Amino acid sequence: MQQKKRPVLTDEFIAAVAHEIRNPLSSVKMNLQVFSRSLAAMSSGKEVSIPNLQEHLRVALKSLEHLERIVNDIMDVSRPEVLEFASESMADVIEASLLLAENDLAVKGVRVVKNIGALPKVEVDARRMEQALLNIFLNGIHAMKKGGRLMINAGERDGIVSIVIEDDGKGMPPEVLSRVFEPFFTTSPEGTGLGLTLTKRLIEQEDGTISIESELGKGTRVTVMLPCRRKRRAADDDNGHEKDTDNR
Ligand SMILES: Nc1ncnc2c1ncn2[C@@H]1O[C@H](COP(=O)(O)OP(=O)(O)O)[C@@H](O)[C@H]1O
Ligand SMILES: [Mg+2]
Structure with a gap:
Protein backbone atom coordinates (compact mmCIF):
# COMPACT_ATOMS: atom_id res chain seq x y z
CA MET A 1 0.00 0.00 0.00
CA GLN A 2 1.29 3.44 -0.82
CA GLN A 3 0.52 6.67 0.91
CA LYS A 4 1.76 10.06 -0.18
CA LYS A 5 2.65 12.62 2.44
CA ARG A 6 3.23 16.28 1.84
CA PRO A 7 5.81 17.87 4.08
CA VAL A 8 4.81 21.00 5.87
CA LEU A 9 7.68 23.40 6.40
CA THR A 10 6.76 26.09 8.87
CA ASP A 11 8.08 29.65 8.78
CA GLU A 12 9.80 28.85 12.03
CA PHE A 13 11.62 25.88 10.48
CA ILE A 14 12.71 27.94 7.48
CA ALA A 15 14.02 30.70 9.77
CA ALA A 16 15.92 28.08 11.79
CA VAL A 17 17.47 26.69 8.59
CA ALA A 18 18.70 30.14 7.58
CA HIS A 19 20.10 30.68 11.05
CA GLU A 20 21.91 27.31 11.06
CA ILE A 21 23.40 27.84 7.64
CA ARG A 22 24.60 31.38 8.25
CA ASN A 23 27.52 30.61 10.59
CA PRO A 24 29.25 27.89 8.57
CA LEU A 25 28.61 29.89 5.41
CA SER A 26 30.30 33.00 6.76
CA SER A 27 33.15 30.85 8.04
CA VAL A 28 33.72 29.53 4.49
CA LYS A 29 33.57 33.04 3.09
CA MET A 30 35.91 34.57 5.66
CA ASN A 31 38.53 31.83 5.41
CA LEU A 32 38.53 31.90 1.60
CA GLN A 33 38.82 35.70 1.63
CA VAL A 34 41.88 35.52 3.89
CA PHE A 35 43.28 32.76 1.69
CA SER A 36 42.80 34.83 -1.43
CA ARG A 37 44.35 37.96 0.16
CA SER A 38 47.36 35.90 1.28
CA LEU A 39 47.83 34.56 -2.25
CA ALA A 40 47.74 38.11 -3.60
CA ALA A 41 50.35 39.15 -1.00
CA MET A 42 52.46 36.16 -1.94
CA SER A 43 52.39 37.01 -5.65
CA SER A 44 53.54 40.54 -4.87
CA GLY A 45 56.59 39.09 -3.16
CA LYS A 46 55.51 39.10 0.49
CA GLU A 47 56.32 36.18 2.74
CA VAL A 48 53.25 34.13 3.62
CA SER A 49 53.01 31.21 6.03
CA ILE A 50 51.98 28.06 4.18
CA PRO A 51 50.67 26.32 7.35
CA ASN A 52 48.42 29.36 7.90
CA LEU A 53 47.08 29.05 4.38
CA GLN A 54 46.45 25.34 4.93
CA GLU A 55 44.62 26.06 8.17
CA HIS A 56 42.25 28.51 6.42
CA LEU A 57 41.47 25.88 3.80
CA ARG A 58 40.98 23.22 6.46
CA VAL A 59 38.47 25.35 8.39
CA ALA A 60 36.63 26.29 5.19
CA LEU A 61 36.38 22.62 4.21
CA LYS A 62 35.14 21.65 7.66
CA SER A 63 32.41 24.27 7.49
CA LEU A 64 31.44 23.07 4.01
CA GLU A 65 31.14 19.51 5.33
CA HIS A 66 28.89 20.77 8.12
CA LEU A 67 26.73 22.59 5.56
CA GLU A 68 26.53 19.39 3.54
CA ARG A 69 25.29 17.46 6.60
CA ILE A 70 22.66 20.11 7.29
CA VAL A 71 21.43 20.04 3.69
CA ASN A 72 21.32 16.22 3.61
CA ASP A 73 19.37 16.08 6.87
CA ILE A 74 16.95 18.78 5.74
CA MET A 75 16.31 16.81 2.56
CA ASP A 76 15.49 13.76 4.68
CA VAL A 77 13.13 15.78 6.87
CA SER A 78 11.35 17.57 4.05
CA ARG A 79 11.29 15.05 1.21
CA PRO A 80 7.77 14.35 -0.04
CA GLU A 81 7.56 10.70 0.76
CA VAL A 82 5.74 7.82 -0.74
CA LEU A 83 5.33 5.48 2.19
CA GLU A 84 5.56 1.82 1.31
CA PHE A 85 3.82 -0.15 4.00
N1 LIG B 1 21.62 8.55 23.66
C1 LIG B 1 21.92 9.82 23.95
N2 LIG B 1 22.75 10.13 24.99
C2 LIG B 1 23.05 11.41 25.29
N3 LIG B 1 22.55 12.48 24.63
C3 LIG B 1 21.71 12.25 23.58
C4 LIG B 1 21.35 10.92 23.20
N4 LIG B 1 20.50 11.02 22.15
C5 LIG B 1 20.34 12.33 21.89
N5 LIG B 1 21.06 13.09 22.75
C6 LIG B 1 21.11 14.56 22.79
O1 LIG B 1 20.14 15.08 21.90
C7 LIG B 1 20.74 15.96 20.95
C8 LIG B 1 19.97 15.93 19.65
O2 LIG B 1 20.09 14.67 19.01
P1 LIG B 1 19.82 14.56 17.43
O3 LIG B 1 18.49 15.16 17.12
O4 LIG B 1 20.04 13.16 17.01
O5 LIG B 1 20.91 15.54 16.79
P2 LIG B 1 22.51 15.37 16.68
O6 LIG B 1 22.81 13.90 16.82
O7 LIG B 1 22.82 15.92 15.32
O8 LIG B 1 23.08 16.21 17.79
C9 LIG B 1 22.19 15.49 20.88
O9 LIG B 1 23.05 16.53 20.44
C10 LIG B 1 22.46 15.09 22.33
O10 LIG B 1 22.73 16.22 23.11
MG1 LIG C 1 21.79 12.27 16.11
Whole structure:
Protein backbone atom coordinates (compact mmCIF):
# COMPACT_ATOMS: atom_id res chain seq x y z
CA MET A 1 0.00 0.00 0.00
CA GLN A 2 1.29 3.44 -0.82
CA GLN A 3 0.52 6.67 0.91
CA LYS A 4 1.76 10.06 -0.18
CA LYS A 5 2.65 12.62 2.44
CA ARG A 6 3.23 16.28 1.84
CA PRO A 7 5.81 17.87 4.08
CA VAL A 8 4.81 21.00 5.87
CA LEU A 9 7.68 23.40 6.40
CA THR A 10 6.76 26.09 8.87
CA ASP A 11 8.08 29.65 8.78
CA GLU A 12 9.80 28.85 12.03
CA PHE A 13 11.62 25.88 10.48
CA ILE A 14 12.71 27.94 7.48
CA ALA A 15 14.02 30.70 9.77
CA ALA A 16 15.92 28.08 11.79
CA VAL A 17 17.47 26.69 8.59
CA ALA A 18 18.70 30.14 7.58
CA HIS A 19 20.10 30.68 11.05
CA GLU A 20 21.91 27.31 11.06
CA ILE A 21 23.40 27.84 7.64
CA ARG A 22 24.60 31.38 8.25
CA ASN A 23 27.52 30.61 10.59
CA PRO A 24 29.25 27.89 8.57
CA LEU A 25 28.61 29.89 5.41
CA SER A 26 30.30 33.00 6.76
CA SER A 27 33.15 30.85 8.04
CA VAL A 28 33.72 29.53 4.49
CA LYS A 29 33.57 33.04 3.09
CA MET A 30 35.91 34.57 5.66
CA ASN A 31 38.53 31.83 5.41
CA LEU A 32 38.53 31.90 1.60
CA GLN A 33 38.82 35.70 1.63
CA VAL A 34 41.88 35.52 3.89
CA PHE A 35 43.28 32.76 1.69
CA SER A 36 42.80 34.83 -1.43
CA ARG A 37 44.35 37.96 0.16
CA SER A 38 47.36 35.90 1.28
CA LEU A 39 47.83 34.56 -2.25
CA ALA A 40 47.74 38.11 -3.60
CA ALA A 41 50.35 39.15 -1.00
CA MET A 42 52.46 36.16 -1.94
CA SER A 43 52.39 37.01 -5.65
CA SER A 44 53.54 40.54 -4.87
CA GLY A 45 56.59 39.09 -3.16
CA LYS A 46 55.51 39.10 0.49
CA GLU A 47 56.32 36.18 2.74
CA VAL A 48 53.25 34.13 3.62
CA SER A 49 53.01 31.21 6.03
CA ILE A 50 51.98 28.06 4.18
CA PRO A 51 50.67 26.32 7.35
CA ASN A 52 48.42 29.36 7.90
CA LEU A 53 47.08 29.05 4.38
CA GLN A 54 46.45 25.34 4.93
CA GLU A 55 44.62 26.06 8.17
CA HIS A 56 42.25 28.51 6.42
CA LEU A 57 41.47 25.88 3.80
CA ARG A 58 40.98 23.22 6.46
CA VAL A 59 38.47 25.35 8.39
CA ALA A 60 36.63 26.29 5.19
CA LEU A 61 36.38 22.62 4.21
CA LYS A 62 35.14 21.65 7.66
CA SER A 63 32.41 24.27 7.49
CA LEU A 64 31.44 23.07 4.01
CA GLU A 65 31.14 19.51 5.33
CA HIS A 66 28.89 20.77 8.12
CA LEU A 67 26.73 22.59 5.56
CA GLU A 68 26.53 19.39 3.54
CA ARG A 69 25.29 17.46 6.60
CA ILE A 70 22.66 20.11 7.29
CA VAL A 71 21.43 20.04 3.69
CA ASN A 72 21.32 16.22 3.61
CA ASP A 73 19.37 16.08 6.87
CA ILE A 74 16.95 18.78 5.74
CA MET A 75 16.31 16.81 2.56
CA ASP A 76 15.49 13.76 4.68
CA VAL A 77 13.13 15.78 6.87
CA SER A 78 11.35 17.57 4.05
CA ARG A 79 11.29 15.05 1.21
CA PRO A 80 7.77 14.35 -0.04
CA GLU A 81 7.56 10.70 0.76
CA VAL A 82 5.74 7.82 -0.74
CA LEU A 83 5.33 5.48 2.19
CA GLU A 84 5.56 1.82 1.31
CA PHE A 85 3.82 -0.15 4.00
CA ALA A 86 4.37 -3.88 4.04
CA SER A 87 4.27 -6.62 6.61
CA GLU A 88 7.83 -6.86 7.90
CA SER A 89 9.64 -8.84 10.53
CA MET A 90 10.73 -6.28 13.14
CA ALA A 91 13.67 -8.51 14.08
CA ASP A 92 14.95 -8.18 10.48
CA VAL A 93 14.44 -4.42 10.56
CA ILE A 94 16.44 -4.15 13.78
CA GLU A 95 19.25 -6.32 12.34
CA ALA A 96 19.35 -4.24 9.16
CA SER A 97 19.68 -0.99 11.14
CA LEU A 98 22.46 -2.50 13.25
CA LEU A 99 24.30 -3.37 10.06
CA LEU A 100 24.07 0.28 9.04
CA ALA A 101 25.65 1.25 12.37
CA GLU A 102 28.40 -1.35 12.01
CA ASN A 103 31.18 1.10 11.23
CA ASP A 104 30.41 3.42 14.16
CA LEU A 105 30.07 0.44 16.49
CA ALA A 106 33.49 -0.83 15.43
CA VAL A 107 35.21 2.57 15.66
CA LYS A 108 33.83 3.09 19.18
CA GLY A 109 34.36 -0.52 20.22
CA VAL A 110 30.74 -0.64 21.38
CA ARG A 111 29.24 -4.01 22.22
CA VAL A 112 25.64 -4.75 21.30
CA VAL A 113 23.61 -6.81 23.74
CA LYS A 114 20.38 -7.97 22.16
CA ASN A 115 17.34 -9.53 23.70
CA ILE A 116 14.81 -9.86 20.95
CA GLY A 117 11.85 -12.08 21.71
CA ALA A 118 9.57 -13.68 19.15
CA LEU A 119 8.22 -10.68 17.29
CA PRO A 120 5.16 -10.66 15.08
CA LYS A 121 5.22 -8.98 11.69
CA VAL A 122 4.53 -5.28 11.72
CA GLU A 123 3.02 -3.14 8.98
CA VAL A 124 5.76 -0.60 8.40
CA ASP A 125 7.87 1.05 5.77
CA ALA A 126 11.03 -0.95 6.50
CA ARG A 127 13.59 1.44 4.97
CA ARG A 128 12.24 4.39 6.94
CA MET A 129 12.02 2.40 10.14
CA GLU A 130 15.65 1.34 9.68
CA GLN A 131 16.64 4.98 9.34
CA ALA A 132 14.73 5.89 12.51
CA LEU A 133 16.39 3.10 14.53
CA LEU A 134 19.79 3.93 13.05
CA ASN A 135 19.52 7.53 14.30
CA ILE A 136 18.74 6.24 17.80
CA PHE A 137 21.61 3.74 17.70
CA LEU A 138 24.08 6.40 16.48
CA ASN A 139 23.08 8.82 19.24
CA GLY A 140 23.67 6.08 21.81
CA ILE A 141 26.99 5.05 20.28
CA HIS A 142 28.22 8.65 20.12
CA ALA A 143 27.21 9.27 23.74
CA MET A 144 29.43 6.44 24.97
CA LYS A 145 33.11 6.15 25.65
CA LYS A 146 35.09 3.40 23.98
CA GLY A 147 33.89 0.00 25.07
CA GLY A 148 30.33 1.00 25.99
CA ARG A 149 27.29 -1.21 25.77
CA LEU A 150 24.25 -0.72 23.56
CA MET A 151 21.33 -2.80 24.76
CA ILE A 152 18.37 -3.62 22.57
CA ASN A 153 15.31 -5.27 24.03
CA ALA A 154 12.29 -5.97 21.89
CA GLY A 155 9.04 -7.75 22.53
CA GLU A 156 5.32 -7.70 21.82
CA ARG A 157 2.28 -7.24 24.01
CA ASP A 158 -1.35 -6.70 23.06
CA GLY A 159 -0.55 -6.03 19.42
CA ILE A 160 2.14 -3.45 20.23
CA VAL A 161 5.79 -4.10 19.51
CA SER A 162 8.17 -2.27 21.82
CA ILE A 163 11.83 -1.70 21.06
CA VAL A 164 13.91 -0.38 23.95
CA ILE A 165 17.39 0.94 23.18
CA GLU A 166 19.65 1.67 26.14
CA ASP A 167 23.16 3.04 26.32
CA ASP A 168 25.45 3.50 29.29
CA GLY A 169 26.82 6.75 27.92
CA LYS A 170 26.97 10.27 29.24
CA GLY A 171 23.22 10.75 29.62
CA MET A 172 21.48 14.13 29.59
CA PRO A 173 20.46 16.74 32.13
CA PRO A 174 16.72 17.62 32.13
CA GLU A 175 17.28 20.87 30.18
CA VAL A 176 18.83 18.90 27.29
CA LEU A 177 16.35 16.03 27.47
CA SER A 178 13.39 18.43 27.19
CA ARG A 179 14.73 19.83 23.90
CA VAL A 180 16.01 16.76 22.01
CA PHE A 181 13.12 16.69 19.50
CA GLU A 182 13.53 20.37 18.58
CA PRO A 183 14.83 20.85 15.04
CA PHE A 184 18.50 21.95 15.12
CA PHE A 185 18.93 21.34 18.83
CA THR A 186 22.32 19.69 19.25
CA THR A 187 25.11 19.58 21.83
CA SER A 188 27.65 18.26 19.33
CA PRO A 189 29.81 20.48 17.10
CA GLU A 190 29.41 17.93 14.30
CA GLY A 191 25.70 17.42 14.90
CA THR A 192 22.84 18.95 12.95
CA GLY A 193 20.17 18.46 15.59
CA LEU A 194 17.82 16.98 12.98
CA GLY A 195 18.31 13.28 13.82
CA LEU A 196 15.61 12.96 16.46
CA THR A 197 13.30 15.43 14.68
CA LEU A 198 13.34 13.10 11.69
CA THR A 199 13.17 9.94 13.80
CA LYS A 200 10.08 11.14 15.68
CA ARG A 201 8.39 12.06 12.44
CA LEU A 202 9.17 8.68 10.86
CA ILE A 203 7.87 6.77 13.88
CA GLU A 204 4.69 8.84 14.14
CA GLN A 205 4.01 8.26 10.45
CA GLU A 206 4.00 4.56 11.35
CA ASP A 207 1.42 5.32 14.09
CA GLY A 208 4.09 4.68 16.69
CA THR A 209 5.49 6.64 19.61
CA ILE A 210 8.97 7.44 20.89
CA SER A 211 9.91 8.45 24.41
CA ILE A 212 13.27 9.08 26.03
CA GLU A 213 14.45 8.81 29.62
CA SER A 214 17.95 9.77 30.63
CA GLU A 215 20.15 10.27 33.61
CA LEU A 216 23.24 12.42 33.52
CA GLY A 217 26.40 10.31 33.79
CA LYS A 218 24.44 7.06 33.71
CA GLY A 219 22.87 6.60 30.31
CA THR A 220 19.81 6.93 28.15
CA ARG A 221 16.82 4.74 27.36
CA VAL A 222 14.78 5.23 24.20
CA THR A 223 11.45 3.39 23.91
CA VAL A 224 9.77 2.96 20.54
CA MET A 225 6.25 1.50 20.42
CA LEU A 226 4.70 0.35 17.17
CA PRO A 227 1.27 -1.14 16.57
CA CYS A 228 1.45 -4.38 14.59
CA ARG A 229 -1.41 -3.20 12.42
CA ARG A 230 -1.69 0.38 11.27
CA LYS A 231 -4.83 2.27 12.21
CA ARG A 232 -6.86 3.00 9.14
CA ARG A 233 -7.18 6.63 8.25
CA ALA A 234 -9.48 8.33 5.82
CA ALA A 235 -6.30 9.74 4.28
CA ASP A 236 -5.04 6.28 3.28
CA ASP A 237 -7.38 6.27 0.32
CA ASP A 238 -7.19 9.84 -0.89
CA ASN A 239 -4.63 12.32 -2.09
CA GLY A 240 -2.43 12.33 0.94
CA HIS A 241 -3.87 15.07 3.12
CA GLU A 242 -3.90 13.54 6.52
CA LYS A 243 -7.11 13.64 8.46
CA ASP A 244 -7.39 12.44 11.97
CA THR A 245 -9.99 9.82 12.59
CA ASP A 246 -11.83 9.09 15.79
CA ASN A 247 -9.80 6.03 16.66
CA ARG A 248 -6.62 7.97 17.42
N1 LIG B 1 21.62 8.55 23.66
C1 LIG B 1 21.92 9.82 23.95
N2 LIG B 1 22.75 10.13 24.99
C2 LIG B 1 23.05 11.41 25.29
N3 LIG B 1 22.55 12.48 24.63
C3 LIG B 1 21.71 12.25 23.58
C4 LIG B 1 21.35 10.92 23.20
N4 LIG B 1 20.50 11.02 22.15
C5 LIG B 1 20.34 12.33 21.89
N5 LIG B 1 21.06 13.09 22.75
C6 LIG B 1 21.11 14.56 22.79
O1 LIG B 1 20.14 15.08 21.90
C7 LIG B 1 20.74 15.96 20.95
C8 LIG B 1 19.97 15.93 19.65
O2 LIG B 1 20.09 14.67 19.01
P1 LIG B 1 19.82 14.56 17.43
O3 LIG B 1 18.49 15.16 17.12
O4 LIG B 1 20.04 13.16 17.01
O5 LIG B 1 20.91 15.54 16.79
P2 LIG B 1 22.51 15.37 16.68
O6 LIG B 1 22.81 13.90 16.82
O7 LIG B 1 22.82 15.92 15.32
O8 LIG B 1 23.08 16.21 17.79
C9 LIG B 1 22.19 15.49 20.88
O9 LIG B 1 23.05 16.53 20.44
C10 LIG B 1 22.46 15.09 22.33
O10 LIG B 1 22.73 16.22 23.11
MG1 LIG C 1 21.79 12.27 16.11
